[in-house]
Amino acid sequence: MSLEVKPMFSSSSLKSGDGFSDQFPVGLRVLVVDDDPTCLRIMEKMLGNCLYEVTKCNCAELALQYLRDNKNGVDVVISDVHMPDMDGFKLLEQVGLEMDLPVIMMSADDSKDVVMKGVTHGACDYLIKPVRMEAIKNIWQHVVRKKKHEGKDKDFVNSGGVEDEDQKQKVFEDGDYSSSANEGNSNSRKRKVEEDDDAEERDDVSTHKKPRVVWTSELHVKFMNAVDKLGIEKAVPKKILELMNVPALSRENVASHLQVEQFFHHNRRVDSITRFMGPPNAAFGNASAFNGVDIQGLAAARQLQQQNLAAIQAAALGRASTKVSVSLPSHDNRNIFNFENPRLNNDNKQIDLLHGIPTTMDPKQLASLRQSASTFGHMNMHVPSPAVQNNPSMNQMLQQSRIQGLNGQSLNAAINSNHVSNLPANVVQSVLSTAIPSTVLGRNGIGNVQGPVYTSSSVPSSGVGLITEFPSNSFSFLSNSGTPAVTSKGMFQNMKSEIRGPRALVPSHGAFNELNMNMIQDWGMQNAGLTFESPLRSNMGVLGISPSTLVQQGFSSNSKNVQGQSKSPIVNSSLSENPLRNEDERIPNTGFENGLFPEQYIQEDDLMTALLKQQDGTGHVEGEFGFGGFHLDTLPQ
Amino acid sequence: MERNQLRRQAAYMRKALFDQGDLDDQFIQLEDLQDEANPTFVEEVVNLFYSDSARFIENIELIMHNGPSDFEKLDNIMHQFKGSSSSIGAKKVKKECTQFQECCKAGNFEGCKKALKEVKQEHAALRRKLESYLQVFQILYKKLGHIKRVRS
Numbered sequence: 001m002s003l004e005v006k007p008m009f010s011s012s013s014l015k016s017g018d019g020f021s022d023q024f025p026v027g028l029r030v031l032v033v034d035d036d037p038t039c040l041r042i043m044e045k046m047l048g049n050c051l052y053e054v055t056k057c058n059c060a061e062l063a064l065q066y067l068r069d070n071k072n073g074v075d076v077v078i079s080d081v082h083m084p085d086m087d088g089f090k091l092l093e094q095v096g097l098e099m100d101l102p103v104i105m106m107s108a109d110d111s112k113d114v115v116m117k118g119v120t121h122g123a124c125d126y127l128i129k130p131v132r133m134e135a136i137k138n139i140w141q142h143v144v145r146k147k148k149h150e151g152k153d154k155d156f157v158n159s160g161g162v163e164d165e166d167q168k169q170k171v172f173e174d175g176d177y178s179s180s181a182n183e184g185n186s187n188s189r190k191r192k193v194e195e196d197d198d199a200e201e202r203d204d205v206s207t208h209k210k211p212r213v214v215w216t217s218e219l220h221v222k223f224m225n226a227v228d229k230l231g232i233e234k235a236v237p238k239k240i241l242e243l244m245n246v247p248a249l250s251r252e253n254v255a256s257h258l259q260v261e262q263f264f265h266h267n268r269r270v271d272s273i274t275r276f277m278g279p280p281n282a283a284f285g286n287a288s289a290f291n292g293v294d295i296q297g298l299a300a301a302r303q304l305q306q307q308n309l310a311a312i313q314a315a316a317l318g319r320a321s322t323k324v325s326v327s328l329p330s331h332d333n334r335n336i337f338n339f340e341n342p343r344l345n346n347d348n349k350q351i352d353l354l355h356g357i358p359t360t361m362d363p364k365q366l367a368s369l370r371q372s373a374s375t376f377g378h379m380n381m382h383v384p385s386p387a388v389q390n391n392p393s394m395n396q397m398l399q400q401s402r403i404q405g406l407n408g409q410s411l412n413a414a415i416n417s418n419h420v421s422n423l424p425a426n427v428v429q430s431v432l433s434t435a436i437p438s439t440v441l442g443r444n445g446i447g448n449v450q451g452p453v454y455t456s457s458s459v460p461s462s463g464v465g466l467i468t469e470f471p472s473n474s475f476s477f478l479s480n481s482g483t484p485a486v487t488s489k490g491m492f493q494n495m496k497s498e499i500r501g502p503r504a505l506v507p508s509h510g511a512f513n514e515l516n517m518n519m520i521q522d523w524g525m526q527n528a529g530l531t532f533e534s535p536l537r538s539n540m541g542v543l544g545i546s547p548s549t550l551v552q553q554g555f556s557s558n559s560k561n562v563q564g565q566s567k568s569p570i571v572n573s574s575l576s577e578n579p580l581r582n583e584d585e586r587i588p589n590t591g592f593e594n595g596l597f598p599e600q601y602i603q604e605d606d607l608m609t610a611l612l613k614q615q616d617g618t619g620h621v622e623g624e625f626g627f628g629g630f631h632l633d634t635l636p637q
Numbered sequence: 638m639e640r641n642q643l644r645r646q647a648a649y650m651r652k653a654l655f656d657q658g659d660l661d662d663q664f665i666q667l668e669d670l671q672d673e674a675n676p677t678f679v680e681e682v683v684n685l686f687y688s689d690s691a692r693f694i695e696n697i698e699l700i701m702h703n704g705p706s707d708f709e710k711l712d713n714i715m716h717q718f719k720g721s722s723s724s725i726g727a728k729k730v731k732k733e734c735t736q737f738q739e740c741c742k743a744g745n746f747e748g749c750k751k752a753l754k755e756v757k758q759e760h761a762a763l764r765r766k767l768e769s770y771l772q773v774f775q776i777l778y779k780k781l782g783h784i785k786r787v788r789s
Binding site for chain 2: 035037039041045049082107108109129132
């Protein structure tokens with residue numbers, strides 16, 4: 001397959017291969033972060049004119065949160081360098097570490113050292129403000145480049161095809177010359193070197209100063225596959241590494257990941273550990289030594305949790321025997337599903353992941369929890385025992401648990417126990433939804449186009465009327481799905497915020513109001529804290545109401561009327577008026593809130609205060625609904 | 638107003654703005670972005686700029702109020718203001734911002750005060766000019782329906 005370096009790819013397949021549709025780069029999903037509203041607006045328009053799907057955000061923390069919540073929902077990030085809440089370079093680093101997305105920096109500052117800083121921190125490109133249309137047009141190249149990198153890895157593992165490798169390497173070279181501050185060049189060469197010599201590569205790699213390895217779901221899945229294959233006793237880092245066959249990974253990476261895994265398994269009974277990881281002593285040393293270090297383990301493996309959630313969900317998906325016949329945009333997804341299925345036999349010894357959870361629980365609940373828990377045995381499930389002692393109900397247990405992983409698992413269990421029948425459809429929807437974020441997560445900044453934006457290659461026909469209904473007027477598919485899976489995400493966020501406390505997370509409540517609201521509708525449970533303007537919002541996206549209308553409606557119905565406060569005669573009042581600038585009261589307007597912010601403007605707002613106030617009243621929200629396993633955005637990893 | 642008259646007036650005003658160095662190429666980029674879906678884009682952005690940029694100046698004045706202090710901070714704020722100004726093509730304003738930043742770097746407080754004054758002046762002057770221009774421009778755009786025709 002030859003790659004021409006021009007916007008339209010003559011790709012043979014939409015689904016496999018390079019994963020780009022014929023329409024690429026139309027629908028490229030861009031997240032632009034800048035605290036300057038003027039610039040943000042201009043960027044939004046410019047990107048919109050390129051037919052990209054734009055999400056704008058004026059706060060780095062929120063942007064990060066958005067990215068975390070919408071894994072695989074964004075293709076490229078453009079960020080300003082100088083921002084009040086977080087240095088642009090820090091954001092750049094974080095994004096690189098956590099999501100490994102291409103990040104483009106921009107600034108009015110064109111001094112050499114700043115540009116150099118961008119390069120060294122891993123920016124794909126550096127744009128000088130004021131940004132011109134010509135500069136924006138070509139950003140898609142960074143996405144391609146990055147995808148090629150990843151694609152190579154996966155193909156490596158999946159097909160082991162030498163041809164692919166060669167082709168992709170060739171592609172590297174073709175694509176590499178066009179960017180100004182081109183990280184891709186050095187990366188591709190590095191990879192080429194690495195692939196050439198398997199044995200030596202690790203040494204080479206470890207001597208390079210390379211970025212910290214992010215244990216993504218795919219990596220973890222490979223890891224687990226390797227461990228499984230080797231058998232616990234033989235699962236030594238070196239062998240695991242060999243089996244994993246990921247060029248950029250070093251033995252040290254694997255070793256430390258192995259340690260982390262051990263950390264999280266120490267609470268399990270021996271039999272379960274044996275099943276999945278072998279006798280504690282064999283490979284892991286004294287597991288009992290880990291007891292009581294929950295928090296540290298938690299902190300250390302926090303990153304893993306998110307990916308584990310994805311795995312949990314995948315497991316749940318498989319568990320529900322859903323034939324997910326979705327061809328997801330990236331190989332990653334398939335990996336997850338494939339990985340999970342073999343494990344889903346109920347012959348598994350029951351892992352008592354609920355160690356420490358009191359038996360005052362409804363035995364039926366407990367049994368079902370255990371049953372589903374076994375599915376996730378290999379995942380990072382950590383049960384902090386003390387916290388849960390006093391809570392008979394699962395709800396409260398969830399509330400007090402401090403780990404997302406646990407929550408996900410338990411909630412998921414609840415799903416499985418209570419709503420198995422509903423699961424497949426919901427799951428499918430959620431999977432699909434996640435897999436097709438691009439069709440919806442964008443604003444209608446595109447001329448007079450009402451047609452679909454980027455139709456992801458993976459849109460299956462079944463049961464996804466969600467997608468087709470959406471005009472480019474960005475509105476989240478999630479709002480219409482009303483699935484528990486969807487809402488679980490909201491719950492995750494809620495829990496997270498509750499647990500962690502940082503402000504950055506709290507606002508995410510706002511993002512999932514829609515979801516929670518749907519959830520309420522679905523399950524007939526009232527969650528006061530998350531009630532939101534339901535009728536208005538659930539209809540917005542589908543009707544394709546013009547952005548300005550939506551904004552005004554949304555505002556007036558809930559918070560103080562921001563629009564009303566606007567003093568300047570702006571026609572399409574954006575949300576960036578000064579009255580809105582209230583540092584402490586902002587919401588990340590993620591794609592899920594598009595009903596309210598059709599421009600998908602992630603910004604905190606007075607809305608949030610209202611929501612937060614409601615939130616404060618309720619302590620625990622999530623537990624009742626028994627979701628949580630389906631953190632949508634982590635699904636298509 | 639008759640179309641041709643309008644056209645001429647808009648063209649004249651526009652030319653003046655560019656010739657006198659009030660606006661630069663970036664403003665043209667803005668105009669190019671105006672289209673059917675966003676028929677008042679230029680006006681919107683300009684308004685956005687003016688409602689937002691006020692805070693920069695306020696902040697700077699606040700800091701400077703108590704005498705020479707944190708030049709780096711002043712420089713940072715002005716840098717942001719400059720970035721914002723440049724995004725609408727406010728050429729003269731941008732120039733004065735640079736001047737201010739030079740004074741900051743030199744630790745020249747008096748120079749900063751003067752430069753700030755200039756910045757404010759240019760900032761205000763541009764606002765007036767743009768308001769007038771945009772009025773005509775907007776009417777014309779509405780009539781002609783396309784930015785290219787407005788400029789021809």
